[in-house]
Amino acid sequence: MRLAGKVAIVTGGGSGFGEGIVRKFVTEGARVVLMDRDEAAAARVAAEVGKNVRPITGDVSTLASFEAAADLARSAFGGLDILVNNAGVAQPPLALETMDEEMFDRIANVNMRSIYNGARAVVAHFKSIKSGAILNVASTGGVSPRPNLTWYNASKGWAIAATRAMA
Numbered sequence: 001m002r003l004a005g006k007v008a009i010v011t012g013g014g015s016g017f018g019e020g021i022v023r024k025f026v027t028e029g030a031r032v033v034l035m036d037r038d039e040a041a042a043a044r045v046a047a048e049v050g051k052n053v054r055p056i057t058g059d060v061s062t063l064a065s066f067e068a069a070a071d072l073a074r075s076a077f078g079g080l081d082i083l084v085n086n087a088g089v090a091q092p093p094l095a096l097e098t099m100d101e102e103m104f105d106r107i108a109n110v111n112m113r114s115i116y117n118g119a120r121a122v123v124a125h126f127k128s129i130k131s132g133a134i135l136n137v138a139s140t141g142g143v144s145p146r147p148n149l150t151w152y153n154a155s156k157g158w159a160i161a162a163t164r165a166m167a
Contacts, residue, residue: 014041
């Protein structure tokens with residue numbers, strides 16, 4: 001029960017690592033706002049985990065989605081203590097000069113802009129309560145880049161640098 005009494009937002013909580021984070025946080029006593037772009041996946045996890053999870057459909061590339069999740073955390077659970085920026089997107093292996101702008105923008109929006117948006121939505125609140133934690137999920141690709149994943153690796157390196165700078 002290391003998170004007893006804590007309230008968290010977990011992005012990308014409808015599947016994969018995010019789902020595991022949601023489940024573990026609840027097991028440790030937290031109440032969680034699960035934000036995911038897949039409404040059905042978010043609802044499924046919330047239904048399976050129970051009353052300590054509230055799903056919300058959101059796009060991490062928008063500040064409005066983070067603000068809505070923070071509002072839900074405060075209205076449903078009375079506060080907000082933790083933000084887990086877990087949502088991420090990969091890229092197919094390809095030569096760096098062949099990636100189109102649409103895919104590049106998706107990687108940048110989900111892997112980088114989301115961290116910026118999350119900080120904008122919660123840091124003032126954390127400062128006002130003199131507490132709070134932001135956990136940014138990165139990748140080994142950010143410290144040891146893999147071939148043909150240039151822009152994904154760069155986005156995760158950015159996430160690591162942003163996390164250090166935020167700390």
